Amino acid sequence: MTSWSLIIYCGLITFLTRFSMIALLKKEMFNDRIREVLSYVPSAIFPAIIFPAIFLDNSGVLDIESNPKVIAAIIATVIGVLSKNILATIFSGLISYWMLIFLFNF
Amino acid sequence: MNNKLKIFSKGIFDVSPLMIPVVPFGIIFGVLAIDMGLTPYLTMAMSIIIFGGASQIIFLQLFSSGASSLVILSSVGAVNSRHLLYGAVLSEHLSGLRLTWKIIVSYFLVDQAFIISNDYLKKSKDENKYFHLLGSGFTCWFIWQITTFLGIILGSIIPAKLGLTFAIPLTFLALLVNDFRKLINVIVIIVSGTVATFGYQTIPFKAYVIVAALSGLFVAFILTKFIGKKND
Numbered sequence: 082m083t084s085w086s087l088i089i090y091c092g093l094i095t096f097l098t099r100f101s102m103i104a105l106l107k108k109e110m111f112n113d114r115i116r117e118v119l120s121y122v123p124s125a126i127f128p129a130i131i132f133p134a135i136f137l138d139n140s141g142v143l144d145i146e147s148n149p150k151v152i153a154a155i156i157a158t159v160i161g162v163l164s165k166n167i168l169a170t171i172f173s174g175l176i177s178y179w180m181l182i183f184l185f186n187f
Numbered sequence: 188m189n190n191k192l193k194i195f196s197k198g199i200f201d202v203s204p205l206m207i208p209v210v211p212f213g214i215i216f217g218v219l220a221i222d223m224g225l226t227p228y229l230t231m232a233m234s235i236i237i238f239g240g241a242s243q244i245i246f247l248q249l250f251s252s253g254a255s256s257l258v259i260l261s262s263v264g265a266v267n268s269r270h271l272l273y274g275a276v277l278s279e280h281l282s283g284l285r286l287t288w289k290i291i292v293s294y295f296l297v298d299q300a301f302i303i304s305n306d307y308l309k310k311s312k313d314e315n316k317y318f319h320l321l322g323s324g325f326t327c328w329f330i331w332q333i334t335t336f337l338g339i340i341l342g343s344i345i346p347a348k349l350g351l352t353f354a355i356p357l358t359f360l361a362l363l364v365n366d367f368r369k370l371i372n373v374i375v376i377i378v379s380g381t382v383a384t385f386g387y388q389t390i391p392f393k394a395y396v397i398v399a400a401l402s403g404l405f406v407a408f409i410l411t412k413f414i415g416k417k418n419d
Contacts, residue, residue: 082256084225084229084250085229085232087250087256087259087260088229088232088233088236088237088246089236090256090260091236091237091242091246091259091260091263092236092237092238094260094263094264094267095237095238095239095242095263095267095270096293096294098264098267098268098270098271098274099267099270099273099274099293099294099296100274100289100290100293101271101274102270102271102272102273102274102275102277102278103274103277103278103281103289103292103293103296104286104289104293105278106274106275106278106279106282116279117411118404118407118408118411119272119275119276120276121371121372121375121403121404121407121411122269122272122273122276122400122404123302123362123363123366124363124366124372124375124376124379124403124407125375125379125399125400125401125402125403125404125407126269126272126379126396126399126400126403127359127360127362127363127376128363128375128376128377128379128380128383128399128403129379129380129382129383129395129396129399129400129403130241130355130356130359130383130396131356131359131360131363131380132356132379132380132381132383132384133383133384133387133395134352134353134355134356135356136384137384137387141387141388142388143384150353150356153353154356154357154360157357157360157361158360158364158367161360161361161364161367162364162367162368164364165364165365166364167204167205167208167361167362167364168204168207168208168361170357170360170361170364171207171208171354171357171358171360171361174353174357174360175353175354175357178350178353179349179350182348182350
């Protein structure tokens with residue numbers, strides 16, 4: 082498969098995952114119970130991207146002891162919960178990460 | 188200002204804070220793609236055709252390591268599976284739309300737009316409320332294309348040791364800060380994250396994303412059943 086056709090297929094898959102439920106589901110198909118469980122979707126999906134990116138090294142091996150990303154992520158979480166501010170969360174995480182690797186040679 | 192334009196503008200305004208972390212993300216994608224030997228045209232085409240950060244990064248990782256087309260396609264599908272759930276959440280607000288609008292809205296349905304506009308759609312009674320999603324989605328699209336282009340231009344100027352890829356998990360973390368205050372959400376977060384971390388190597392086709400998410404939702408299903416009311 083050429084790079085171009087591969088990209089087009091990936092684009093189609095991406096579009097169809099976004100489109101299918103919107104096109105197929107009807108309003109009546111949802112009761113309060115289902116809606117309540119679905120409200121947990123962000124909490125269920127984002128950690129699947131966050132945790133591996135923080136706890137695993139480049140080769141996919143668990144790294145907790147000598148890992149500046151873990152410390153920076155903890156700082157970002159604390160700042161985030163206290164401030165409820167998206168940007169404060171991201172920048173406190175990035176800045177503490179840079180301090181750890183550049184100033185403290187973590 | 189007419190009503191549709193007003194709601195569209197509100198979508199742009201509401202999603203704006205979330206665009207700041209998207210800037211480094213888009214630039215990182217452009218830089219990585221050029222670094223891995225993709226042509227500028229292919230790189231730009233990916234951002235326009237796929238229009239999904241996580242999918243594009245996964246594509247790059249697998250493509251550069253020589254993975255087969257089937258593995259790349261199924262991985263992109265697995266990473267995208269969360270959009271099935273977004274669509275399911277949003278469908279009750281969008282069920283009255285014409286097919287053309289459903290197609291347009293679907294193209295723009297990315298993480299940040301979903302988070303921001305889902306809140307609005309739940310509260311608003313306006314018949315044109317879907318314009319909020321168009322506004323937030325279009326903003327994401329615009330920023331993504333510009334920053335991809337910047338990344339292509341910047342190429343090798345940005346030093347890799349700055350570790351800008353760390354901005355990716357931080358962005359998603361920032362989207363969850365309000366959920367850290369609720370017990371059920373915290374449990375769901377820990378379950379999903381743990382399954383993803385330990386399934387990363389063992390679950391084939393990068394399907395760890397959907398396995399982890401379904402585990403989290405299953406736990407949410409059980410916990411809300413016993414605790415009964417959502418604790419917020």
